[in-house]
Amino acid sequence: MRIRSAVPAVLAASALSVSLLAASPATAAAHQGGLHLGYIQFDSPGSDTRSNSSLNAEWVNIHNNSGSAIQLKGYKLKDNTGYTYTFGSYKIGSGKTVKVRTGKGTNASGVRYWGRGSYVWNNTSDKARLIKPSGSLKDSCSWTNSNPGYKSCH
Numbered sequence: 001m002r003i004r005s006a007v008p009a010v011l012a013a014s015a016l017s018v019s020l021l022a023a024s025p026a027t028a029a030a031h032q033g034g035l036h037l038g039y040i041q042f043d044s045p046g047s048d049t050r051s052n053s054s055l056n057a058e059w060v061n062i063h064n065n066s067g068s069a070i071q072l073k074g075y076k077l078k079d080n081t082g083y084t085y086t087f088g089s090y091k092i093g094s095g096k097t098v099k100v101r102t103g104k105g106t107n108a109s110g111v112r113y114w115g116r117g118s119y120v121w122n123n124t125s126d127k128a129r130l131i132k133p134s135g136s137l138k139d140s141c142s143w144t145n146s147n148p149g150y151k152s153c154h
């Protein structure tokens with residue numbers, strides 16, 4: 001009976017912390033991780049021809065919903081096979097998104113190129129991992145072929 005009566009207090013406490021989070025900046029409610037994986041276009045639209053434009057139509061968004069800019073140097077993206085993209089120096093502003101395209105291209109604000117000559121994200125099932133420079137996992141997102149070629153990881 002003592003345990004049972006304690007439960008409502010725990011629930012009330014967690015409800016309180018959730019409402020406090022929701023009351024902070026609007027974007028904070030969507031994801032509490034600050035830096036996280038967003039939308040992933042894991043199946044390049046159309047035939048997978050391996051052309052550079054098709055490779056670049058396969059991409060991952062990383063979103064920073066923390067309140068400050070984050071230096072991504074040393075952060076990694078990794079798939080189930082172990083293919084790894086390591087960020088060079090790139091500062092992602094608060095509320096900003098950076099897109100990592102699979103193929104080759106010239107890095108610019110908001111877009112980085114993995115530089116691969118073949119696809120990285122499997123169409124059937126795979127898991128994207130965002131790994132901090134320390135090696136610890138920051139975020140992950142998985143999908144199967146029941147997803148329509150893309151996955152919204154929020």
Ligand SMILES: [Ca+2]
Pocket residue numbers: 043044045046047048
């Ligand atoms: Ca395709």
